[in-house]
Structures are given as structure tokens and as C-alpha cells.
Amino acid sequence: MASYQYHEPAKDFSPQDRTAIRIFTSLIEEAEAINWYTQRIEVESDNEAKKIIEDARDEEYKHFSMELEWLIRRHPKWQQYLKKILFSQGDIVQIANKAEKEIGS
Ligand SMILES: [Fe+2]
Numbered sequence: 621m622a623s624y625q626y627h628e629p630a631k632d633f634s635p636q637d638r639t640a641i642r643i644f645t646s647l648i649e650e651a652e653a654i655n656w657y658t659q660r661i662e663v664e665s666d667n668e669a670k671k672i673i674e675d676a677r678d679e680e681y682k683h684f685s686m687e688l689e690w691l692i693r694r695h696p697k698w699q700q701y702l703k704k705i706l707f708s709q710g711d712i713v714q715i716a717n718k719a720e721k722e723i724g725s
Contacts, residue, residue, distance in 0.1 A: 625641050625642070625644075625645040626641065640691070640694065643687050643690050643691055644691065646683070646687050647684060647687040647688060647691065650680050650683045650684035650687060651684060653676075653677075653680045654677055654680045654681065654684065657673050657674075657676055657677035657680065658677060660673050661673050661674055661677065697723065700719075700723045701716075701719055701723060704716075704718075704719035704722070704723070705719060
């Protein structure tokens with residue numbers, strides 16, 4: 621059984637924790653896939669192959685978004701930060717620092 625995803629003894633986690641850890645791990649893998657596909661798209665010269673890779677990358681956007689949504693539904697403070705930072709306009713660091721002051725760390 622794979623255990624690379626655990627940084628603490630696996631036996632100490634509840635079934636709910638294990639599910640969350642699986643989703644965190646999947647989220648990381650989706651981000652890696654998006655990165656890898658994006659790199660391949662950048663260097664691919666065959667337009668038909670490029671479209672196939674773009675389609676695969678776009679599918680990973682959906683997977684990443686679903687997993688992120690699953691996680692943030694279970695982390696209220698994370699929700700608070702995302703509500704203030706995602707889709708905002710302007711300097712991201714300033715927006716995040718303002719959010720931190722409002723939300724507290
Ligand atoms: Fe995926």
C-alpha cells in the first residue's frame with residue numbers, strides 16, 4: 621500500500637482524515653499534470669497532437685477544481701481566504717495581506 625502521502629503514522633488517521641489526505645494528494649497530482657501538459661503544449665509543433673494535449677490539460681483543470689472544492693468545503697478558514705483572493709483585481713500580495721488582517725491567522 622502506498623504511504624508516500626503520509627507525513628505522520630498512517631494508523632493515527634481516521635477514515636475521514638484518510639479521505640482528505642487522498643484528495644490532497646490527488647490535488648497535487650492534478651497540479652503536476654497541468655504543469656506537465658502545459659510544458660508539452662508549449663513545445664509541441666504538431667497542431668493535432670497539441671490539441672489532444674490541450675484537451676487532456678483542460679480535463680485536469682476540472683479534476684483540480686472538483687478536488688479543491690471538496691477540500692475547501694471542509695476548511696472554513698481556507699474558504700474565507702479564497703473568497704477574498706480568488707478572482708480579485710489588483711496586487712495579489714496586497715489583497716492577501718489585507719485578507720490576513722481581516723480574517724486573522
Ligand atoms: Fe486528473
